Amino acid sequence: MMVPGGIRMEHVLFSLKTFGAGILAYWIALQCGLPNPYWAIGTVYIIVTPLSGGTTSRAVYRLAGTVLGAVMIVVLVPNLVFSPLLLSLGIALWCGLCLFISMLDRSPRSYVFMLAGYTVALSGFTLVQVPETSFDVAVARVEEIAIGILCASVISRVVFPQQAGPVLAHRVEGWLDNARTLTRDVLTGEADSAVLREERHKLAADAVALRGFTDQVDHEGAAGRVMADRMAALQQRMIAVLPLLSEIEDLLAALGRDATTSVDRSTILERVVHWLTPGAFDLSAAKAETDALLAEIDQDRAHLEESARDWDVLLALRLTGRLKDLVEVWADCEVLRSDLSSGEAHTLRRTLATRHRQGRELHIDYGIALRSALSVVIVTLVGCGIWIWSGWSYGAGIAQIGTILCCVLAAMDNATPVLRKVVTLMLIALGAAFFYKFAIMPMVGSFYALAAALGLVLIPAGVLLAVPATWIMGFQVSVNLIYMLTLDNQVSTNFNAFANASLATFGGVALAMITLATVRAVSTEWSAARLLHSGWRAVADVASGARQIDPELIAGRMTDRLGLIAPRLALLPAGSEVQENDILRDLRVGLTVLELQRIRREMPRRDHRLLDDLLDQIATHYQQGTAGLAKRKEAVAEALDRCLNEVLFEVGPASSRLRDALVGLRSGACPGLAPPTFTRPARSLIA
Template identity: 25%
Template structure:
């Protein structure tokens, strides 16, 4: 007994602690994983900024404040995010410096043409940033406004352009090195660990959600909202996977496996959605015999997922879960055949619904097994090399890209023309501010609101900068005292920048305090210049905010319609695209487009529901069309068994593509007519090859796909039927 008690105490060292100490330890642990991380990020940000300032001063660079500004733009909670942004910032800075030099060489002593070329360059880079998002966005943005930062001050002094480019690159490099070193060496927060937690939580959440859907306990509105959240998770996972590869060699070696895992997760989500939609339609149509016949299988799978979800989702559990799912899958065919026989005798007209339900269940279980097995394989120390590369494809509507270019050019042209016509001494800084506003808000859901917040932050930065210039800098001596006075101000800006909803104030304050009032090696007492520069920055921000709100508002109905048109065109891609790699391209680009709509339509509204239903219909029909085309390619022997085999399939695919290009009742009727003919053709070939079991199964799977597409198009809740 004594030994057993000793073992128990050793296994739980806190078992003998007083309740007060246990409660204190729990509170400290909660603080360390919550607010403690915020304070750690603030400490690392301020440390990196002051370190960059000191090194730039030690190297006698022209503007050490630029190195400090770079830190505030770069610092992120996870070290992988900083390394990823640093990588793209280096590339963007180099390209921007080269662009500034080329424009300066082409338009020597021609400020109007130089400004025109620079405006077009910044607009093109900002538009490319919208087209290529995630951390590539940052590289394109930097290539744009770095050219403005280097080139604008040298418009009137072209001889200093080359030296300005080299100096700017050196200052930015110091900021990059300091932010990366501090983030990676001082209590690093690994994004790889966060990614592992995300994977585990996503696996548990999805299996629990699937169990609820299969048991019929999820209402339509709840399902649509949860599926929309899955879209955000899929798109956000790609960004996390990208920067996790920068910091962890293990994650870098597993990057291909993670990409495949995300692709398989998209497939499993699509199959789950198809099952949910079919069950909803069967219940609505009164096909109770089919529902009663298939319900035991759905309930059995739901119970299996609930039992698995109650356990810890580690690698060993995932392996066991995959084995149990394989056993369930192996038992399905025989059980389904036994259930089908009495239904065939009593209600032969419902066999199509039953066969389609069974086929969708097969496919969902298969996709879930693949997802589970890939998730379990991530724990292998030496992952096998991927046989096939899986790529996540980002897709942006061309009109959105063009609109981004146009609004950037308009804002910079307005500010630039005012500068040239008035010869305002701080007009160049106003142009730089306009470029920064257009670049940093290019992917914001509400660019006007974010720009106004940055403008307010710039106002406070000017006021605090005036106090530092007039009263702080003249009364301190030495770098340690300089750090002591700057630290509270820099920490305040970084703290506000971390607050959701008001981050624009913090970004504007931190960035523009460094640019306007950051200390140089030789501090020049010019408060009037500081105020003038602050007014220029704020004026440029206000012009940009006004343009974003009046000329180019985010919630333009025609723009939302264009993106929804791009979303519908994904079905055209499914009907006519090359089959090799088509499923991955279709899934990733469809989810990416929907994520863009989710950014624009943040508030629940009729437009938001309509866009979400178009996305669900696109995934539903597009996925089924790809399945149908793959089955048809596998059943190529049917070409010689029916003269209109290829013609029917091509006409039906063309009719579906035309319907989603421009949904009209007439085109819908044409699709349904073409589908009836195609179903008749497949049934005729099925009767011919009925004795061949493999070929019979091929054609039965095709009939399942056709029947599912037909029921989807006839659904009264489909967006084109609700018009």
């Protein structure tokens, strides 16, 4: 058995626990006289994960989805069974609606809506001939799945439980260590820009993945909910690190490592690097050390303010401000990290966690969700059409399997390669099911013998389930074997039924493959570009004033987009449009525009003209995509320089805030352009 890194004891233990839970669920379902007890053991293998919190999370959502689907079975089948076309249309539209909602949610609870959809397809079509049994079948299906869920959850929590909390804490520690290394590389200039950019993308992708782990921890009881609360607060600050590092790198590049200003930048950079050195950050003395560093940065800023009439000085002033923000954010991360190990609850943590929960918004793509829903509707209707037209009693299996695959694979850009692999694995499961059904089952004389026989395949498959790299292989072999055997109260050796059901299964796979390839499949570059352009539209909306949004919301959403783009970047060809753009710069522009909008509201109305012109230029720049990009950057730079020239010679807190925001906006929106030149204006922008 090829398992990356080799088979470890925890893999075997997980497999034995899963097999034990499955056999227990099957035995209980048999004792209760349920019509399809194999659903109980199948549910166990569908929901289990090595972490008890993940199993509980899936269990809760699967049960909720099954109940909702069962309700719709009772609503649709008896009322529409008189018309096969209306019933097919009703089930197809319901599956499409559920998948559409599921795609918009993008949190673990989206499984509720997806399952509610294909549960109706999976069970509803089998009731066409006996609609009067809809309620009994729906109740039995909920009971069978509930038994599987209960057995999997209890054994996962009681027998050598593996908590998600320590795993998440370890991964967060790794993220912070990688972020510290990246920060040191940015400040010391020890890595080139391509490497730094790749590392930022990796950190963004990891930050997105950590959200799923946090949800698992939230299902590990009261202690898990407390830890998830702390993790949410920490992740909110982790996200803030990435745009800061992006801007600091750009500012250092614009200044040049050897450029001189009235402040020795090398000294303050060295102080921050030393402060970040592992082991040097002692939380007990952290506040005094951090306050001293921040006071030193403030002193440098005050010195720079005295001569802030030169572009290099303005860049240095912006740099010291970003360094101060970085120190404050990183200090928050260290305090929150200490909360995880010490159990303390700082006010900072409670405040951030609340804001994080209120502002946790992920990227939503209505177009992709609609295409995915449309693919499910088409598969269901075509599968039903084949069934009705052919009169083949097993034809419902085509619609059932096709619908399930379209739902499960909806989030993929192109599911065809995965479906090809699924076909191979299903053939392996089919061969195993055939051998069991016609060679082993006739010789099985007791429940214990059956359990031993199933263990020959399910235990090795469970080992594969425990390893992410081989999960799909273990899942397909175990789940397909269980459902192909249809382990009822009596062993069936009807070859005709087995052959017809298997043919319908592979027909459903073929239909799903054709539909997904023609309706849903998109190229990696197209998908990445769509994510990039959605970020541009968000910045344009903020600049035009069309949307009022909290800075933390746009930071979370743009970081989420970057996390979704990052895995696709490695698959893109050199010179791709997406490769040449940096979504973190777009995030910085969006955050700075929000700051400008706040400053604008504090300014006298007569002074809005130049700032309004700048915001219009920013909105136009991000609305028009890549067409005429160079000219639009120059137009934005001209508008920025006019505003800078107006405010440069003014003094006061409002002028300083506006000037600093304009410098940050120029470094984010117009990288690489020649520095501006300044002349004293006839009148000031800030009265």
